[in-house]
Amino acid sequence: KQEVTQIPAALSVPEGENLVLNCSFTDSAIYNLQWFRQDPGKGLTSLLLIQSSQREQTSGRLNASLDKSSGRSTLYIAASQPGDSATYLCAVRPLGKGTYKYIFGTGTRLKVLA
Amino acid sequence: NAGVTQTPKFQVLKTGQSMTLQCAQDMNHEYMSWYRQDPGMGLRLIHYSVGAGITDQGEVPNGYNVSRSTTEDFPLRLLSAAPSQTSVYFCASSYGGPDSNQPQHFGDGTRLSIL
Numbered sequence: 094k095q096e097v098t099q100i101p102a103a104l105s106v107p108e109g110e111n112l113v114l115n116c117s118f119t120d121s122a123i124y125n126l127q128w129f130r131q132d133p134g135k136g137l138t139s140l141l142l143i144q145s146s147q148r149e150q151t152s153g154r155l156n157a158s159l160d161k162s163s164g165r166s167t168l169y170i171a172a173s174q175p176g177d178s179a180t181y182l183c184a185v186r187p188l189g190k191g192t193y194k195y196i197f198g199t200g201t202r203l204k205v206l207a
Numbered sequence: 208n209a210g211v212t213q214t215p216k217f218q219v220l221k222t223g224q225s226m227t228l229q230c231a232q233d234m235n236h237e238y239m240s241w242y243r244q245d246p247g248m249g250l251r252l253i254h255y256s257v258g259a260g261i262t263d264q265g266e267v268p269n270g271y272n273v274s275r276s277t278t279e280d281f282p283l284r285l286l287s288a289a290p291s292q293t294s295v296y297f298c299a300s301s302y303g304g305p306d307s308n309q310p311q312h313f314g315d316g317t318r319l320s321i322l
Binding site for chain 2: 097124125127129134135136137138139142144182184193194195197198199200
């Protein structure tokens with residue numbers, strides 16, 4: 094059974110620091126992995142989607158990498174800002190014809206201090 | 208551009224009551240799904256739909272019904288509310304077939320409390 098883990102559960106960093114959020118999954122048979130941002134009381138916003146054949150994706154100050162063989166993904170945030178404070182979730186889409194589901198981690202709650 | 212719209216945003220029910228959570232999207236997405244989010248457990252899939260007239264169960268379907276009569280709407284029905292269904296419910300949609308690599312779009316959620 095696919096399980097997704099995100100460690101640490103919470104993280105506080107000073108403004109301007111580069112940081113890495115971790116996501117691990119137990120089964121390498123995935124279509125893709127997606128990183129989301131969730132602000133308090135809001136829904137999820139898709140940040141980056143990495144297909145199983147890709148190694149990384151970049152959007153602005155965000156870079157996500159994928160290592161399927163080791164079951165790991167990282168989200169790198171460069172030059173963090175207070176506006177980056179949110180909960181970051183990763184989710185994997187398992188392989189399986191005709192299925193449509195994502196398995197989510199419980200998230201890392203990030204606080205960037207001004 | 209409305210995206211995914213969920214109503215109501217908040218609801219309090221008594222045990223045994225029934226209600227329908229509404230979800231609508233204006234992006235012509237084929238795929239829609241319902242998740243519940245509970246502290247320490249992440250998001251769990253309740254039901255999903257791959258197109259109008261087609262629905263299937265997710266990870267935690269018991270106590271919930273869905274239907275998909277149009278592409279735009281995907282309502283979630285609680286048949287007889289129980290305190291264990293207290294949660295935040297999210298609706299999501301995406302474009303493309305089951306094997307596509309399209310990102311999901313989420314609504315802002317419905318916060319439901321069952322007394």
